[in-house]
Amino acid sequence: MSKLFRRKEELTLAQLTRAWSSELVEPGEDAKQCEQDLIHILWEDILNGRLDNSGPLRDDGQRFGLRLVTPEYKAGFIEGHQLLDLIRTDQFWALHYVVVMREAALDFALRHQLPSPSWWTDSSSTPTEAPTDTMVKVVKPNTGAGVVASPFAGKQPRILEYLSEHFPDGVPEPGHYPRQTLKSAILKADPDLSPLDEATLKKAIDKYNADVSKRKS
DSSP, X not given: OOTTTTTOSEEEHHHHHHHHHHHHOOTTSOHHHHHHHHHHHHHHHHHTTTTTTOSOBOTTSOBOOEEEEOTTSOEEEOOXXXXXXXXXXXXXXXXXXXXXXXXXXXXXHHHTTOOOOHHHHSTTOOOOOOOTTTOOOOOXXXXXXXXXXXXXXXXXXXXXXXXXXHOTTOOOOTTTSOHHHHXXXXXXXXXXXXXXXXXXXXXXXXXXXXXXXXXXX
């Protein structure tokens, strides 16, 4: 964990999973797969509301384990189920704008019997209460209610996950990597995506390549 983050009481999902997975990965395991597995389990807990009430205690007696960075760059309180549409449409964006509080991460580790992030279990890292006047905006994306089995219920996020693992610089043009070959590889890695039509695959590829180009620019 970078020294720049060690004193922070919250981290984005991208920061948290990148740093924590490096501590959780076992010898001989794939570090990237460990990070993806951690993201997957965190999303499940988030969408099912298991991080909602495990944040720092506020003056009004409530706890919120999550924040969402708003367009005004303020940290807005949000409940996990409200993130469903956001995760389905743009999981990569969500990783960098959904914030997990220290207490919520420690509670998650305890619930799943995982070693807690070392930088947050250090005795020198004492939790502080979140001020009530800095988290001013509740963000409510258009979502449905109910318990969510998994954030990867739709095909698009699962295809995007595969593409991110295998094509960090973007998916090559069809002439360099035939789409039928790519489709077969994806279905071999995730058979539950069958049937996978060309339109769904193309939509995922176009979105992923656009995200890659955006990150490079």
